Amino acid sequence: MKVSAIITLKKDVLDPQGKVIQQALDGMGFKDVNEVRQGKYFEIDVKEDDPKKSRKIVEDMCNKLLANLVIEDYKIIEIQ
Amino acid sequence: MKSSVITFPGSNCDRDMHVALKKFGFNNKMVWHDDNELPKSDLVVLPGGFSYGDYLRCGSMASKSKIMQSVINFANSGGLVLGICNGFQILVETGLVPGVLLRNKYLEFICKNVFIKVDNKNNPYFKNLDKEILEFHIAHNEGNYFCTSDQLKQIEDNNQIAIYYSNKSGKIEDQFNPNGSLNNIAGIFNKEKNVLGMMPHPERMIDKSLSGEDGSLFFKNLINNIK
Numbered sequence: 001m002k003v004s005a006i007i008t009l010k011k012d013v014l015d016p017q018g019k020v021i022q023q024a025l026d027g028m029g030f031k032d033v034n035e036v037r038q039g040k041y042f043e044i045d046v047k048e049d050d051p052k053k054s055r056k057i058v059e060d061m062c063n064k065l066l067a068n069l070v071i072e073d074y075k076i077i078e079i080q
Numbered sequence: 081m082k083s084s085v086i087t088f089p090g091s092n093c094d095r096d097m098h099v100a101l102k103k104f105g106f107n108n109k110m111v112w113h114d115d116n117e118l119p120k121s122d123l124v125v126l127p128g129g130f131s132y133g134d135y136l137r138c139g140s141m142a143s144k145s146k147i148m149q150s151v152i153n154f155a156n157s158g159g160l161v162l163g164i165c166n167g168f169q170i171l172v173e174t175g176l177v178p179g180v181l182l183r184n185k186y187l188e189f190i191c192k193n194v195f196i197k198v199d200n201k202n203n204p205y206f207k208n209l210d211k212e213i214l215e216f217h218i219a220h221n222e223g224n225y226f227c228t229s230d231q232l233k234q235i236e237d238n239n240q241i242a243i244y245y246s247n248k249s250g251k252i253e254d255q256f257n258p259n260g261s262l263n264n265i266a267g268i269f270n271k272e273k274n275v276l277g278m279m280p281h282p283e284r285m286i287d288k289s290l291s292g293e294d295g296s297l298f299f300k301n302l303i304n305n306i307k
Contacts, residue, residue, distance in 0.1 A: 070228065
């Protein structure tokens with residue numbers, strides 16, 4: 001199954017890249033932006049047909065490698 | 081005294097570290113990341129560089145490489161493990177020292193000399209060191225130390241902060257913080273003080289005619305402490 005996960009910085013962690021992107025957007029005329037936070041997106045094709053088990057596998061990967069839980073949160077957004 | 085420097089794909093300060101360790105009396109071996117076993121060592125060094133091209137997060141892939149299980153076991157049994165720059169990033173990713181290293185506050189790669197203040201001499205790395213303020217070199221893009229407030233309290237309570245960014249006279253202030261590090265932290269220990277991670281490069285300060293000699297003081301003192 002294909003599992004999609006996003007990893008984002010926790011709320012209280014400074015995201016300088018997001019800030020710079022926001023400033024650039026502002027300079028381009030996008031004045032209605034409160035905040036920009038940048039994250040990572042993963043598509044992982046696992047050799048497993050059960051959605052629950054697939055989710056478990058990718059959660060395990062997020063906990064052990066894909067995310068650093070001191071600063072990041074992860075979310076499984078799609079399993080298909 | 082025996083030391084081992086681990087070379088990961090993308091390490092680039094491994095040879096400099098080898099030269100420095102040899103100069104001050106270590107019998108050093110270079111160890112490949114894909115090996116399983118560490119040679120018998122009194123000190124293991126994780127060098128600077130860009131292991132695995134800094135993919136995913138700096139140090140994250142290297143922290144899972146084969147040799148690291150031996151390094152973790154070595155550290156957990158009290159062995160001295162020193163991580164410099166990318167080596168520090170690898171150490172935080174293994175969890176041997178707390179916290180993380182974020183991108184520098186102003187998104188710049190910083191390459192310059194800085195002064196650091198040694199805060200804690202009750203450990204094998206800085207015990208008996210004559211100076212408290214050292215001039216070292218930094219060269220990094222992700223050296224902005226961060227940890228949660230709970231972790232900060234813990235590392236403060238356990239005296240785990242090893243060095244701070246300061247000025248020449250040892251003042252620790254925001255204006256002397258090159259990268260946005262929490263409280264000017266430049267290096268930290270594990271709880272037991274046998275593992276040290278720091279961003280500055282002592283191995284770049286071992287020759288008077290090229291740079292400076294505060295790194296020489298560090299290595300001379302270190303080998304004397306281990307003997």
